[in-house]
Amino acid sequence: MADTVPHLRTEALAALAEAADDAALATWHVRYLGRKEGRLTGVLRGLAQLPVEERRAVGAAANALKAELEAAYEEQREALRRMAVRQALEGGSVDVTLPPRPRARGRLHPVTQTLRQMLDAFRSMGFSIVEGPEVELDYYNFEALRIPADHPARDMWDTLWVDDGTPRPRSLLMRTHTSPAQIRVMEQHQPPIRIVVPGRAYRHEATDTTHEWMMTQVEVLAVDEGLTLAHLKGTLLGVMQRLFGSERRIRLQCSYFPFVEPGAEVAMDCFNCAGTGCATCHQSGWIEMGGAGMVHPEILERMGIDPARYTGFAAGMGLERLAMQLYGVPDMRFFYQNDLRMLQQF
Amino acid sequence: MRVSLKWLSEYVDLHLPPEELAQRLTMAGLAVDTVARTGEWGRDVRVAEVVAVTPHPNADRLRLATVDVGGGERHTVVCGAPNVAPGQKVAFATAGAQVRDGHSGKPAVLKPAVIRGVESAGMVLSERELGLSEDHEGILVLPAGAAVGTPLADVLGDVIFELSVTPNRADWLSVLGIAREVAALTGVEVREPSLAYEAAGPPVKGRAKVEIEAPDLCRRYLATVVEGVKLGPSPGWMQERLVALGQRPINNVVDVTNYVMLEIGQPLHAFDYDHIAGHQIIVRRAKDGERFTTLDNEKRALTDDMLVIADARGPVALAGVIGGLESEVTERTVNVLLEAACFAGPNIRRTSTALRARSEASSRFEKGLPPELAATASQRATKLLVEVCGGRALAGAVDVYPRKERAARVEVTRARIAQVLGIDPPTAKVREVLTRLGFTARWVPPDRYVVRVPYWRPDVRIADDVAEEVARIIGYDQIPAAQLAGSVPAPIPQPLRDLRERARDLLAEAGMQEVITYSLTTMELLARVLPKEDLAIDPPYRVVNPVSAEHEYLRPTLRASLLQTLASNLRYQEGAVALFETARVYLRPAIPPLRDGTAARADRPAGEDALPVEREQVCGVVSGRRPDRWGRPSAAPLDFFDAKAYVEDLLHGIGVRAEYVAAVEHGMAPGRTAELRAGGTRIGVLAQVHPDVAAVFGIEQDTYLFDLTLDDLLPHASHRRTMRDVPRFPAVEQDIALIVGRETPADDVRRAIASVALVRDAQVFDVYSGDQVPPGKKSIAFSVAWQADDHTLTDGEVAKAQRKLVERLRREFGAELRGG
């Protein structure tokens, strides 16, 4: 005998309440609403056999029941899903304090990081970054910078000489500063010029906590109309404030380098004690940064730049000393010992 | 240079406290490195006279010194100093005095002691015990004039500045020069030392002749003669000042020359007049090979670029550097010929450097001294010789001055000062500053100063030099900070640098640690990674004066440095270590490079071609074990493909598609070495380091290395990415396993598959060799994605295409479908 709609409804809803997992739910759906074997499908298929007068009423009831059962089925499915999520979370809580899964940590060398910061600061002021050879000719390293052979200022740069095949090699050298690039750039470019030259430099020097024979230097050169010592001061101040904070101050003291006139030694007030004196600054309140000055007019002239019209400033700074300040590194030699226990802190 | 404030105050009134004065000098360019006080001893350190020295009864090396401290007070104390002798004036401390320990140099309170059975209630002090110097060889012997009983502080108390004098300021290598600076900075007058002396004899001209044969190297030569000197120690005040400035007293004649050098900056030389043959001075170049014994008893071989002072027989001094042994002033000297000369700086520097005979004199001459200074010094020293050594000065001087030089005149516009300094000081201020410095500055309206430079300032030659004088006396702190304005120049492209910086970032992001190692290394280290024959044929560049043997050769490879760094880190690093460096290597040019157009400038120096070829290299090393969930080393070692992952991260990031070709490389493990190629050219290598090579570095575990040349990568790098269409129709994923010869590179097969038109992607996902495949063969499994751009592929289309593919692979690689 064919199912009656009310009977089927009672039975199906009762069975649905019993379905406690996805499999039971699927079985229920096939059994009552399945397209081939479904009981309600059977009822709808049986409509044709019914007398015309019953057909309409039973058809309407069966269709209503189909909608009701589909809705009930969706509701039950959602209830089961929610229950499953709740159970999963309850059973599998994590200890949020455990360490993360390890990932290889790569770092740039602290000297590279310091250099990047400084170069970014210069770049924001319109400076181009230029490099030059590390093995230089005496001409570029000294001669063209107004330091001829037998000049007493040569004592300021203890030089590593490279064997050039002569008995007393004096033509090739490990550059003692990145200043030679000044000359190389001025040979090729007319003002306005704004360049910074980072790179390795070498000195024949005994090493200690604040000296290394290999160092990273940044040379700065600007040549244009209207540049003065005040622009040198403002530019270096801007860069140091970017690196060490906007309250930093810059101090120029008179000094001598053959390629500048006037010449200056540049210092920054100690960021650690703000100038009152501490161990970082050896009680002086100041941290020395390097030499600077106005490009000597004879150099401009020799480069074919009219020194009456154009002026320029230049500065040379040691990066390691700044990196020591920036990261609180007590000994310059640590940088090139490459101990990962040190490098990976940065 | 050292200066004593006591001595300084003879020429200038000192109103500022020493520290403040030091600060002002430093800011103006005369850097005061240290301010040291001597003579902070208590009243229990006094001047005493040694009256007797007797042997210690119980010790051979000790003696008993009896000292008189005045007022009838005498002490007998134990003394170990070898130089103690009766008659000496010494520094004597009684018990309770604050001194320094002779061994440690640390402050100590003197206690009564019994030394080898003899009671000793005081001490004769050394310089070290007084804190004056490190000298502990013997006791300090005071000038004979020191009054017995006076507190030592009254005799030796002083403030000493240690100064760093820049090479342009020879005038600051003198007490008078520093006094001039102090005067200019503090606005007081300088008291010049007096020069006048009474000449008692006939004119020098009749007694001595001077001839300058090399006027290019000697601009002026003055000779004076003092007859009948009595040699002996110089007076106490002079010795005290010499000692305070670090000069050892010798005898009164030599001390006078040194004293005047320190006082006004001109080195002088005193000859024994009677040992100058013919009483004739000839200033000439040495003859090549000429031999000559200097007063340090060294026999020196001279060359013809050296300047000598000669007499009729031969050299008597190396001009400006060192005197000769034969003409030296000795106890027997009666008549002195005093030289005051102006020698050419560069020549003196070259000679003194070549002969390793740099001295106080040569270091002053090499900076360039003015001819006028010689004349001043000649008078001053002659005056002091008469006063200190007795005798009589002959009248006048022989003064050979071939080309008289006039005071330098510099014209400076007010506008130029502002153009350089960025400030425009009023004319009255500028003139005041220059006048205080000894310049005369005349203002010529509307815009010009005419400046006469004092003779002691040969460093001031051009307008900008004058601007610096103005700025440093006004104070550099008066210069404001100004922002750059004006147009920003066009950037100068640096593609290689950009590539290197990108490479750094990519490798660090991939997990490698950047290191920076020294550019100079040893031949031994290089020979560990490079073939010995290559090092012999193409030896690396060498520094002739290395800081140490560890840093002698310019490295042609980074590999040795990286392996060395890895080894030192593996000592305490158990897990994975991945290091890289980007740096230059220095190679000999293969063939002399052709000059490019821009290099063909006439003023360019010869020798540009002699520079090494510098190439930007990036080298990495990878070793150790992979971390587990907790970051601890797991059992799985890192392998070739971990290293390859870093390389691929780098290459992908710079847009290079490289081919890996099995290769052989010195120092690398055979069968585990790939040459990397881009566009058919070599760009580098990726390999396992040969275990024998690793072992030489002390590395006992598998280690992988890559070494790429950025110069070679540059032409292939690109940051351009062009988007491809996202597929609109689904792909059919299929796995196929192929059996191929064991030596067949998987990527060759993969690329063949990927080149088929309907294949969107092909990846290797397994490689197997063993029981399941025939000997000499291996099975490679590929996952292949089939896809068409314009429709969804049917199973039939895929099957047909795959049959064609397998057929092709059979032809090209002898491949068989596994299980097919």
Ligand SMILES: [Zn+2]
């Ligand atoms: Zn500080």
